Amino acid sequence: MPNDVLDQQEDLLLHRLNEKIIRCKLCPRLTKYIREFRTTKTKRDLDHVYWAKPVPTFGDPKARLLVIGLAPAAHGGNRTGRIFTGDSSGDWLVKALFETGFANKPTSISKDDGLILKDAYLTAATRCAPPQNKPTSLEITNCSQYLLAELKILEKTTKVIVVLGKIAFDTYCAMYHIKGLKFGHNKIYTLSNDKTLIVSYHPSRRNTNTGTLTWQMWINIFEAARSIIDLEGKKE
Numbered sequence: 001m002p003n004d005v006l007d008q009q010e011d012l013l014l015h016r017l018n019e020k021i022i023r024c025k026l027c028p029r030l031t032k033y034i035r036e037f038r039t040t041k042t043k044r045d046l047d048h049v050y051w052a053k054p055v056p057t058f059g060d061p062k063a064r065l066l067v068i069g070l071a072p073a074a075h076g077g078n079r080t081g082r083i084f085t086g087d088s089s090g091d092w093l094v095k096a097l098f099e100t101g102f103a104n105k106p107t108s109i110s111k112d113d114g115l116i117l118k119d120a121y122l123t124a125a126t127r128c129a130p131p132q133n134k135p136t137s138l139e140i141t142n143c144s145q146y147l148l149a150e151l152k153i154l155e156k157t158t159k160v161i162v163v164l165g166k167i168a169f170d171t172y173c174a175m176y177h178i179k180g181l182k183f184g185h186n187k188i189y190t191l192s193n194d195k196t197l198i199v200s201y202h203p204s205r206r207n208t209n210t211g212t213l214t215w216q217m218w219i220n221i222f223e224a225a226r227s228i229i230d231l232e233g234k235k236e
């Protein structure tokens with residue numbers, strides 16, 4: 001089957017999955033929490049209509065780089081309706097993707113901002129913003145079905161998986177029954193399926209404002225991903 005037909009198939013599968021996710025109400029606590037943002041807004045966001053539903057993921061349907069975050073931010077993805085969009089984590093992530101050739105522009109502001117990811121796909125452990133950025137283990141388990149479905153759709157092309165933060169790391173390892181790996185920034189593991197797992201601190205304000213995660217530490221992650229992907233590309 002020609003490659004462009006396969007790409008369309010993956011695009012369609014991801015689209016259908018996202019349509020299903022948007023309607024999901026499996027976690028009552030999160031469903032209630034995100035809906036409250038339709039009426040309760042910060043002063044800064046008074047003019048915005050909040051998305052306030054589970055947030056779709058996005059990117060290149062034949063991506064070799066997969067980035068797994070924690071969850072949409074209450075005033076980021078939960079507001080704009082696109083993951084890593086309209087918040088400081090999204091700012092850090094998309095700037096790094098742009099600087100390493102995975103995005104056409106360095107900013108992620110709104111769903112219609114013209115951002116196109118090249119060879120990269122962004123997803124998360126849970127699709128509803130959790131209070132204090134802390135989903136329960138049951139909520140993570142509930143949402144893992146969607147992450148697993150995405151990983152299967154992207155399986156053929158994925159070469160490098162970047163996990164942002166301990167929850168994304170633990171979720172990924174649990175889904176694939178991977179044992180013995182340690183969480184830590186810029187730890188790089190070759191998995192039994194020949195894919196590479198790169199572990200990173202999450203670019204949350206708590207990490208970036210305190211110097212726990214500096215820009216140099218952060219860009220190192222995406223430079224490593226770029227090198228691995230380029231090297232794999234030369235082998236093929």
Ligand code: SF4
Pocket residue numbers: 021024025026027028030031054126127128139142143
């Ligand atoms: S976190 Fe995931 S499983 Fe839970 S309600 Fe949201 S989309 Fe559904």
